[in-house]
Amino acid sequence: MDNPENRQDEKEGFVRAKNLELGYRSGVETQGVASGVSFSLFRKELTCLMGPNGVGKSTLLKAIMHQHPPLKGEVWLGNAPASHLSEKERAKRVAVVLTEKIPTGLLTVRDLVALGRIPHTGWWGQLSPVDQAKINEVMALTSISHLAHKTVSALSDGQRQTALIARALAQDSPIMVLDEPTAHLDLSNRFEIMYLLRDLARKASKAILVVTHDLEVALETADKLWLMDARQPLLTGSPEDLMISGGIQRLLPGEKWRVDAASGKIIRNTTPLPCQIEGPEPMVSWVKNALRKNPELNLPEAIFLTETPFAIKATFSQHQQTFDSISEMIRFLQNQLKPENFFLK
Amino acid sequence: MIFTIFKSWMNKFQSQRLLIVLLLCVILWLVNLSLGSVQIPLKSLLGRIAGIPFPQPSWEIILMEYRLPKSLTVLLAGIGLSLSGLQMQTFFRNPLAGPYVLGISSGAGLGVALLTMAGTAFGWQILDNPGNSWSLVGAASAGAMGVLVLMGLAAWKVKDSMTLLIVGLMFGSATSSVITLLAYFSAAEELKLFTIWSMGNLGNTGWSDLGYLAGAVVLGLIPALVAIKSYNAMLLGETYAVSMGINFQKLRWTMILSTGILTGSITAFCGPIAFIGIAVPHLARLLFRTQSHSVLFPATAGVGVLILLACDTISQLPGMATSLPINAVTTAFGAPLIIWMIMKRSFSEEF
Numbered sequence: 001m002d003n004p005e006n007r008q009d010e011k012e013g014f015v016r017a018k019n020l021e022l023g024y025r026s027g028v029e030t031q032g033v034a035s036g037v038s039f040s041l042f043r044k045e046l047t048c049l050m051g052p053n054g055v056g057k058s059t060l061l062k063a064i065m066h067q068h069p070p071l072k073g074e075v076w077l078g079n080a081p082a083s084h085l086s087e088k089e090r091a092k093r094v095a096v097v098l099t100e101k102i103p104t105g106l107l108t109v110r111d112l113v114a115l116g117r118i119p120h121t122g123w124w125g126q127l128s129p130v131d132q133a134k135i136n137e138v139m140a141l142t143s144i145s146h147l148a149h150k151t152v153s154a155l156s157d158g159q160r161q162t163a164l165i166a167r168a169l170a171q172d173s174p175i176m177v178l179d180e181p182t183a184h185l186d187l188s189n190r191f192e193i194m195y196l197l198r199d200l201a202r203k204a205s206k207a208i209l210v211v212t213h214d215l216e217v218a219l220e221t222a223d224k225l226w227l228m229d230a231r232q233p234l235l236t237g238s239p240e241d242l243m244i245s246g247g248i249q250r251l252l253p254g255e256k257w258r259v260d261a262a263s264g265k266i267i268r269n270t271t272p273l274p275c276q277i278e279g280p281e282p283m284v285s286w287v288k289n290a291l292r293k294n295p296e297l298n299l300p301e302a303i304f305l306t307e308t309p310f311a312i313k314a315t316f317s318q319h320q321q322t323f324d325s326i327s328e329m330i331r332f333l334q335n336q337l338k339p340e341n342f343f344l345k
Numbered sequence: 346m347i348f349t350i351f352k353s354w355m356n357k358f359q360s361q362r363l364l365i366v367l368l369l370c371v372i373l374w375l376v377n378l379s380l381g382s383v384q385i386p387l388k389s390l391l392g393r394i395a396g397i398p399f400p401q402p403s404w405e406i407i408l409m410e411y412r413l414p415k416s417l418t419v420l421l422a423g424i425g426l427s428l429s430g431l432q433m434q435t436f437f438r439n440p441l442a443g444p445y446v447l448g449i450s451s452g453a454g455l456g457v458a459l460l461t462m463a464g465t466a467f468g469w470q471i472l473d474n475p476g477n478s479w480s481l482v483g484a485a486s487a488g489a490m491g492v493l494v495l496m497g498l499a500a501w502k503v504k505d506s507m508t509l510l511i512v513g514l515m516f517g518s519a520t521s522s523v524i525t526l527l528a529y530f531s532a533a534e535e536l537k538l539f540t541i542w543s544m545g546n547l548g549n550t551g552w553s554d555l556g557y558l559a560g561a562v563v564l565g566l567i568p569a570l571v572a573i574k575s576y577n578a579m580l581l582g583e584t585y586a587v588s589m590g591i592n593f594q595k596l597r598w599t600m601i602l603s604t605g606i607l608t609g610s611i612t613a614f615c616g617p618i619a620f621i622g623i624a625v626p627h628l629a630r631l632l633f634r635t636q637s638h639s640v641l642f643p644a645t646a647g648v649g650v651l652i653l654l655a656c657d658t659i660s661q662l663p664g665m666a667t668s669l670p671i672n673a674v675t676t677a678f679g680a681p682l683i684i685w686m687i688m689k690r691s692f693s694e695e696f
Contacts, residue, residue: 086590087587087590090590096585098588102582103438103582111636111637115578115589116589118574118591126639
């Protein structure tokens with residue numbers, strides 16, 4: 001493990017590129033998507049690539065996979081540029097999990113994982129004992145051994161995604177690239193998948209790049225974030241540094257939205273509520289949340305919250321009102337509004 | 346050693362099924378040789394294989410000159426068409442793809458139509474005797490190869506496999522329209538000659554033709570066998586296949602070359618044989634419950650031979666002097682089979 005090449009990876013990153021120009025080539029015409037893209041992807045790290053739709057995240061992935069080579073520049077995979085490698089050598093360095101729906105049919109989970117061994121087998125695709133052992137190993141690593149003989153079509157979305165990750169692992173490549181692996185998954189599975197990937201990066205010493213739109217999960221799990229944005233160079237750093245420096249705000253171009261520096265949540269830029277709210281902390285912020293969503297309401301002058309039992313005391317200019325729930329208060333305030341019927345005017 | 350390789354190749358269930366299919370093939374082959382307008386008892390047939398001559402010398406001629414070459418043609422056509430269909434279905438990721446989607450049968454048909462019907466339509470005669478079987482084979486081969494070359498050019502230009510499929514279907518429609526025009530202007534006699542060719546005929550290949558057909562089928566199978574692993578990778582779609590180190594352009598040419606040689610040669614000698622190419626791969630998947638091409642290749646070939654042997658045996662109409670056109674039988678049994686399969690479980694789910 002201590003040859004000079006490995007040490008170089010630690011300094012420069014296993015996958016690296018300088019000033020890439022990304023885009024599509026159709027005939028003689030080229031259509032640029034992003035330019036000046038530079039990055040280093042390190043082994044043992046989970047990196048999340050984030051950015052608005054259409055800024056070229058998929059194009060960047062395809063450049064790393066060498067399916068849409070960059071218009072200018074080179075992506076280095078370890079010690080060689082991607083374009084100098086044969087298809088088979090590239091397959092031994094980069095494994096992918098894509099968004100496209102896989103046709104499942106009669107394929108069992110084990111068959112699916114075994115497909116990952118394709119770059120390592122002979123022309124007939126015969127699995128050697130080494131291949132079999134690798135398949136068993138990655139299925140144990142991703143805890144899907146018990147699903148081995150189920151057909152892929154019978155899996156839940158989360159299980160299918162895990163099986164696809166196991167297939168990519170079986171390919172035994174140092175680099176793994178995943179395009180939105182957590183889309184369509186429920187809340188807990190989103191965390192499960194990302195923690196699994198983080199674990200794999202550590203245990204199997206992989207450089208993992210994940211495209212995701214899920215800021216909350218990315219902040220929780222990623223070692224590095226790459227923020228991609230139209231007309232600006234790629235911004236990279238640990239999620240915590242990007243939160244503190246404010247670089248994270250690039251994810252939300254325009255004035256309307258921002259990332260809350262304390263919670264990491266995406267919130268709407270609003271003026272403070274013209275109403276005094278007092279009470280225990282989590283309750284106050286949820287009442288504020290409800291009031292912010294309904295900016296058309298005439299707010300009471302002051303609101304006082306009590307914990308046990310939960311009650312809301314609202315003070316208006318003429319009277320006081322008590323509510324048992326936030327929705328009851330909102331309903332009351334809505335009824336206070338004068339009906340605006342355009343047909344009666 | 347051999348046994349361990351076999352074990353890791355397919356599981357017990359699959360090897361048992363394959364054994365049953367092969368056994369049924371042998372039994373059906375004997376039945377196929379025995380039945381027909383003149384019945385040769387199975388006992389005499391087995392005796393003949395053991396070296397005892399037939400009690401009636403006419404049986405020897407019927408068997409050696411007619412039924413045996415025909416059954417070998419069935420063997421070659423069954424293997425070639427069903428494996429072409431399997432390759433097309435996997436490559437295009439389309440359960441309805443078959444050996445003829447790239448327009449090869451229409452090309453062969455156009456060749457034969459020009460040979461048989463262009464005489465009256467254009468007022469010229471290509472050959473003195475258009476009914477000659479070798480001139481039919483020549484015309485069909487020329488037509489199939491013409492379409493193959495055109496598809497090759499299209500494949501050069503078009504990189505997307507769905508577009509290639511559509512181009513193939515359009516080639517088919519275009520040639521069909523030429524055939525329709527030729528048919529419209531041709532004489533009744535010539536029209537009948539063409540129509541009979543288009544119904545398929547497995548009995549036209551004599552021993553000398555059989556050599557050529559066998560050579561072509563073996564030639565067409567080689568690229569397919571070399572690409573087994575690539576076809577497995579294609580199960581997940583093109584992008585995944587490429588990410589696993591498959592050279593997609595190479596696979597495309599392999600597919601066009603293999604299916605072109607297989608279906609082109611079979612169509613040239615036997616006419617367009619319907620349904621086998623589409624139905625058999627599905628049947629093989631259902632019977633062997635797998636998507637792996639290293640199992641599906643032998644399975645599809647075996648089931649293809651079995652089904653075509655069965656259809657041919659039925660078309661011989663035991664005890665009657667005439668025989669039915671093979672396409673009438675393959676379609677009559679193929680269509681209900683597909684409907685039954687769709688009804689039984691979802692087609693696309695199994696695919």
